[in-house]
Amino acid sequence: MEQLRDAAAEGRIDLDELDSRLEQALKSRTHAELAVLTADLPRPDSPGDRPPLVLKGGVYGASLGPGRWEVPGRVIAHGGMGGAKIDFTRAECRLTEITVEAYGETAGVTVVIPDGWAADTSGTDPGIGGLRDKTTPDRLPGTPLIRLTGSGGMAGVTIRHPNRRERRKLDGNPTRG
Structure with missing residues (x-):
């Protein structure tokens, strides 16, 4: 009825x-x-056809996730002065590839991807702050590839899998199916 x-x-x-x-x-x-x-x-727009999701760190910082959210085909993150964090660990993703534009600026950007997802960071300019890719190349079939672009700016960009604290939190709060 809504479609009609x-x-x-x-x-x-x-x-x-x-x-x-x-x-x-x-x-x-x-x-x-x-x-x-x-x-x-x-058909309703697919996530890949949606406008990009923009995250701006500003003065106080900004984060997206680790709760449930639907991933569009493109995410843009500006670290600003407070930093920005994008956490894909509980995201709902129906895409095989996602472009993440990360601009570290003054405070940096952190991107957290689930185990089994892979990242291609070859399109990222490290800038002064650098690019830290702490992901593993072990991509599982059917999981997304994150294409990281942008610039490290002064503070840098980090892409990684969940750390110990984040893993404990995820394990203690399993997803509901």
């Missing part, structure tokens, strides 16, 4: 068509009957 309302709001179907399809949706008993009502509508 969105289609009407975007002008892809008129209001009479919306009413007719909503009425059919309410009478539907199976997923197949519902699928017919939206088959001619474009």
Whole structure:
């Protein structure tokens, strides 16, 4: 019903068509009957088609994760004066590749990826602060590749797997399925 309302709001179907399809949706008993009502509508954007997620450290810093969040195809992080941290350990990711633009600036950027994920840091300028890649090349099948680009700036950029403290926290709070 939400897809139908969105289609009407975007002008892809008129209001009479919306009413007719909503009425059919309410009478539907199976997923197949519902699928017919939206088959001619474009699918919702995939995470790769979304605008980039921008994280700005500013004066006080900023972090994303380790809670659940859906990963877009591109993430941009500016360390600013307070630093920025992107934690992918509990992120929901349906992509095979994610571009992370990291600009260390004054306080730096830290990117934490789950075990089994891999990183390609060849597109990153280390700047004065440097680039620290503490990941392993052991990429598991079906897991994302993080393409790290940007610049280390004055404080640098670090990409790594969870440290001991983060692992204990993850182990003590398992995901709910």
